[in-house]
Amino acid sequence: MVDELIALLETFGYDVIRQGGLAEDESYKDTFFTFWNNNEEGQSFYDNETASATYDFDINVYSTDPDKAYTLLDNARNLLKQNGWTIITRAYDVASDEITHIGRGMRITYLKNFN
Amino acid sequence: MARNTLKLELSGFEELVTKLEGLDGDVKKTVTEALARAGETIGKDTIAAVQKPNLPAKGKYSQGETEKAITQNPDVIWSGVQAEIGVGFDYSKPGAGGFLITGTPRMAPDKTLKKMYTTKSYMSKIQSEMADTVQKAIKNKMGG
Numbered sequence: 001m002v003d004e005l006i007a008l009l010e011t012f013g014y015d016v017i018r019q020g021g022l023a024e025d026e027s028y029k030d031t032f033f034t035f036w037n038n039n040e041e042g043q044s045f046y047d048n049e050t051a052s053a054t055y056d057f058d059i060n061v062y063s064t065d066p067d068k069a070y071t072l073l074d075n076a077r078n079l080l081k082q083n084g085w086t087i088i089t090r091a092y093d094v095a096s097d098e099i100t101h102i103g104r105g106m107r108i109t110y111l112k113n114f115n
Numbered sequence: 116m117a118r119n120t121l122k123l124e125l126s127g128f129e130e131l132v133t134k135l136e137g138l139d140g141d142v143k144k145t146v147t148e149a150l151a152r153a154g155e156t157i158g159k160d161t162i163a164a165v166q167k168p169n170l171p172a173k174g175k176y177s178q179g180e181t182e183k184a185i186t187q188n189p190d191v192i193w194s195g196v197q198a199e200i201g202v203g204f205d206y207s208k209p210g211a212g213g214f215l216i217t218g219t220p221r222m223a224p225d226k227t228l229k230k231m232y233t234t235k236s237y238m239s240k241i242q243s244e245m246a247d248t249v250q251k252a253i254k255n256k257m258g259g
Binding site: 026060092 | 213214217218219220221222223224229233234
């Protein structure tokens with residue numbers, strides 16, 4: 001599901017990277033997404049195989065423009081909902097390494113059936 | 116005062132509390148004790164998690180004040196029949212390590228803290244310990 005998630009977020013035209021994936025000497029882009037896969041948990045099983053699983057992610061937006069950070073997260077939330085994702089936590093502040101950027105995050109899940 | 120409040124709900128062991136009430140037990144005192152012990156456990160586990168060797172990049176991105184910002188031995192606050200305690204980082208203090216839970220673009224989230232504060236498995240363990248406290252009170256009341 002991570003590929004599908006990245007593809008959706010990339011439609012907004014900003015970089016999408018894994019949380020913690022930026023090197024220490026690598027500069028922040030003005031606006032970008034990060035994601036973190038909290039877990040993938042089997043929900044149902046049949047004949048010793050996983051029949052369905054929940055994918056749990058954090059999605060964060062970092063931006064030099066506070067309005068953009070809030071709006072982009074809202075837009076991402078709406079797009080993800082339209083594509084079957086469940087919003088567990090709508091939004092919260094997340095820390096930024098750089099004083100020039102603010103961060104906003106949300107937590108989402110996706111229930112996937114394998115049959 | 117900003118504080119990361121993780122409400123410890125009484126759901127999951129109302130049956131035990133009801134049983135204690137039926138035995139004329141001091142429910143408020145027992146629940147307060149159960150929550151206080153839970154808060155102590157969470158405080159100790161959080162302190163262990165923020166020791167530098169346990170953190171991403173061996174604690175390079177944490178500060179010495181992170182441990183001081185952890186809520187320890189929180190007060191139990193009653194609102195009618197509901198009780199709650201504040202746990203985790205006190206964001207009114209410098210060095211509060213919320214970033215350790217969410218990560219930053221240059222630092223992955225700390226897995227232990229994430230598991231404690233965002234998943235059900237850790238809190239299930241805490242709930243189980245709270246239920247044990249109430250069970251013990253029932254047993255004492257029954258003369259066991």
